[in-house]
Amino acid sequence: MAQKHTVSFISLGCPKNLVDSEGLVSTLLSRGFRVLDDPKDADLVVVNTCGFLAASRSESVDTIKEAVALKDGGVQGVLVAGCMVGNYKDQIEKEAPGVDRFVPFVDYSNIDGIAEELLPKDPSPSFTVERRRVDAALTPGHYAYLKISEGCNHTCAFCVIPDIRGPMRSLPEDDLVARARTLAERGVKELVVIAQDSTVYGTDLYGSNRTSRLLHRLDSIEGVEWIRLMYAYPTEVRDELIETLATSERVLPYLDVPMQHASDSVLKRMRRGYGRARLSRMVQDLRDRVPDIALRTTFIVGFPGETDADFEELLDFVREARVERLGAFRYSDEAGSRAADLDGQVPESVKDERYDRLMMEQQQIAFAHNEASIGTTESVLVDAAAVDGHPAVARRRRDAPEVDASVFIQNDALRPGDLIQVEITGASGYDLRATLPG
Ligand code: SF4
Structure with missing residues (x-):
């Protein structure tokens, strides 16, 4: 019997990208492709790129180069998908020539057609059978990401996601609950709820915010033990959501809420729609009302116009908020973003120094939280x-x-x-x- 075509996936970047990769894998599986772990053994390699900041783009380009080099062996084609396809296709063509097809978001549902065009006709019956629905997971079997919406309605100056992914579109609540039930039946114990902004879920479809309602419905699914909410937007962390985090049985006292900065003037230039006082109130409310809550956030250092005083204000806020987990990024221009046109670019050496100081400050806080948990x-x-x-x-x-x-x-x-x-x-x-x- 003829062998089926094989494909290998390299998914870079955030969990949102991983969920996209799961969709792409599912489509290819449904057409009879076999998915292999090792790219060098596959007929086709798909690289799902991350375009967030210069470091991610450089990792994506390096990965594409490695995938293209595999065409000297048995690999017959390289497809590139993800965030870089929209704004950085030229960079990829220049720095990693040899990609066979670029797959923009709008063509994701047709990835099987694109793959089949590229590969020699497979005589196996898998290409002629009806498409069957396949649901692939790229996470270990005990946890899974549940993406509840696509796109974003915010206009953060450093980000082009709204341009490349479009406005926020929620997935129907019943579909999400059904998906979560299926995952629970497959043995998933932890659901990680994600979106570009997970705290405005439902406003487009239902005319009102349904984030808490969705979390309560997920909370009632048998088999799911932990439900974790990631990527909240600070201004949307309101009473109802805080109450849900405080009272739901299986919704964890955990919140990933990217704050990006804490200086009013930087936040204004970033177009985030809040200032330090709002952040302080949010952290205090969460600490007061949700027992044992753990917070995760991200900050960008070296945003255009960030002064020494702005950075000191960020450090001061970090000392005050004492969030358990903190990720930091050095700002880099994103092609097509509003921030790329801003004056006051910060020298790379200053970004490095500020990054190091921020991470050192956070290290003491994270280590103190860890010390405090010894014996519990x-x-x-x-x-x-x-x-x-x-x-x-x-x-x-x-x-x-x-x-x-x-x-x-x-x-x-x-x-x-x-x-x-x-x-x-x-x-x-x-x-x-x-x-x-x-
Ligand atoms: S909230 Fe801001 S940073 Fe996040 S995806 Fe939307 S525009 Fe980008």
Whole structure:
């Protein structure tokens, strides 16, 4: 019998991109493609790029170059999708020549047609059978991302997502609940709810904000143990949402809320629609009303016009808010963004220095939070079993997959997806050690 065509995916960037990759994989699986882990063994390689800031773009270009080089072996074609296709196609063509097709967002549903055009006709019946619905997951089986909307209505000066992905479009609530049920039936214990802005869900479809209502419906699905909300917008963290985080059984006391800066003048230039006072109130409300809440945020340093005083104000806010998790980026121009036209560009050396100072400040805070947790008993979800003398890896309720801290446990019996109680016995940098009680 003829072999089916094979495809390998390299998904870069954020979980939103990963969910897009899952959609692309599902479409190709539904047409009979086999998905392989190792790109060099595949007929076709798809690179789903991330265009967020210069460092991500450079990683994407390097990855494309590596994929194109595989055409010297058995790979027959390289497709490039993702955020770079819109605004950085020229850069890719110049720096990583040899891509066979670029796949913009509007063509995602036709990726199977594009792939089939590129490859020699496969005599296997898989190309002629009816398309069957396939739902691929690129996460380990015990957690999954649930993308609740596409696009964004904000106009942040440093971002081109609204231009390339369009305005916010919510997915129907019933469809999301059905998807979550399917995931729970497959063994998913943790649902990570994502969107460009997850806190305005439903306003387009239903005329009112349905984020909390959706979270309550997900909360009632049997089998789902943890529900984690990522990518909240500060001005949308209102009473109803805070109450939901405080009272729902399985919606975790965790919020990823990118704040981007804390100086009023920088936030104004960024067009974020809030100032430091609003951020301080939001953090205080969350701390006061949601017991044990853990906060994650991101900040950009070196945005055009950021002065020493602006940066000191950011540091001051970081000391005040003491968020558990903080990611920082050095600003870089995004082609087509409003910020790219702003004056007052900050020299790279100053961005580096500010980045280092911010991360050092946060390190002390993160380490202090970790020290404070030593001796406590925590629920953890196991992500990986112990292997070759290395401990099992788990996460607390206050830690999101991929980006937050890990808990290491020396125990060979633990398996991914186990939800257990552990005693935190020590801290190593950003991570923790634990043992099973008893
Ligand atoms: S909220 Fe701002 S940064 Fe986030 S996707 Fe929308 S425009 Fe971009």
